[in-house]
Amino acid sequence: MSDMKDLKLVVAGAGGRMGRALIQSIDAIPGVVLVGAFDRPGAASIGADAGQLAGLSANGVIVTDDPGAALGGADGVLDFTAPEATVALARRASTAGLVHIIGTTGCSDEDEAAIRDAAAGARIVKSGNMSLGVNLLAVLVEDAARALEAADWDIEVLEMHHRHKVDAPSGTALLLGQAAAHGRAIDLAEKSVRVRDGHTGARPEGTIGFATLRGGSVVGEHTVLIAGEGETIELTHKATDRAIFARGAVKAALWASRQQPGLYSMIDVLGLKSHN
Ligand SMILES: NC(=O)C1=CN([C@@H]2O[C@H](COP(=O)(O)OP(=O)(O)OC[C@H]3O[C@@H](n4cnc5c(N)ncnc54)[C@H](OP(=O)(O)O)[C@@H]3O)[C@@H](O)[C@H]2O)C=CC1
Numbered sequence: 001m002s003d004m005k006d007l008k009l010v011v012a013g014a015g016g017r018m019g020r021a022l023i024q025s026i027d028a029i030p031g032v033v034l035v036g037a038f039d040r041p042g043a044a045s046i047g048a049d050a051g052q053l054a055g056l057s058a059n060g061v062i063v064t065d066d067p068g069a070a071l072g073g074a075d076g077v078l079d080f081t082a083p084e085a086t087v088a089l090a091r092r093a094s095t096a097g098l099v100h101i102i103g104t105t106g107c108s109d110e111d112e113a114a115i116r117d118a119a120a121g122a123r124i125v126k127s128g129n130m131s132l133g134v135n136l137l138a139v140l141v142e143d144a145a146r147a148l149e150a151a152d153w154d155i156e157v158l159e160m161h162h163r164h165k166v167d168a169p170s171g172t173a174l175l176l177g178q179a180a181a182h183g184r185a186i187d188l189a190e191k192s193v194r195v196r197d198g199h200t201g202a203r204p205e206g207t208i209g210f211a212t213l214r215g216g217s218v219v220g221e222h223t224v225l226i227a228g229e230g231e232t233i234e235l236t237h238k239a240t241d242r243a244i245f246a247r248g249a250v251k252a253a254l255w256a257s258r259q260q261p262g263l264y265s266m267i268d269v270l271g272l273k274s275h276n
């Protein structure tokens, strides 16, 4: 049963893998209520009952292709869609002063700039991974990278995801690479090696490499390898259920509803300590 004070949430991309997981988490977590759901025009989910779409009982929230209609009267929106949709939604959230939780990955530098601008009016939490485990791992990676000198220790980020994923490296791989770069006080954009093919030459010292695997139904696996002479450290996270991301997004919405407009991360939401 919902309470008058429940945070009123809308799910964007309701028919997607994460959209359905978000509807389930909103149903399961006290203090939030689903008041709207929308998807891309033409999507198979349009017209469906959002509860039934997520494998729950009917809840009377009908999936629309009109974001404006879905957002009417809402406090916030959970958005795991695609970069173009997310930028447009951030602008709407800014105008309406909404909470906007962004899980979408694969955003360009221009998209990131537009989202930063939108945070003047919206309370945005954006992260390549909303799980507690990955954000804790990021803190550990930052500490390890700080402690282990680049001259002796090489950092590589390996990820695997399901065959449907459209962006690479994953948002999580980039988040972990960024944590390592913070630890080493270097600029990731200058030091990252995203592709290797052919006669590449020896590994340049101090770079952070990325490797991407795709296949099957893997929810998300990430390993940061820190390789030295005669020993390798592996820091790994394996996701087996999308509920970890969805629960994190709902927690982020509740947290953001108590903040001023701005752009926040899951490290902020979880109160984890980053040294940068
Ligand atoms: N940060 C995190 O913790 C996590 C992030 N993700 C990220 O979330 C995103 C979605 O992942 P996933 O759920 O697996 O992908 P899906 O393709 O299953 O879902 C995306 C949904 O968004 C919809 N969509 C696309 N464009 C629009 C639009 N303009 N307006 C409204 N809806 C739109 C899609 O519709 P249609 O299919 O018809 O195009 C689809 O329903 C990805 O970027 C992924 O990397 C995923 C898991 C965790």
Ligand SMILES: O=C(O)C1=N[C@H](C(=O)O)C[C@H](O)C1
Pocket: 105, 128, 129, 161, 165, 169, 170, 171, 172, 173, 219, 220, 221, 239
């Ligand atoms: O697309 C996915 O599925 C996932 N995307 C996020 C990413 O790009 O890291 C998070 C998670 O790994 C699942």
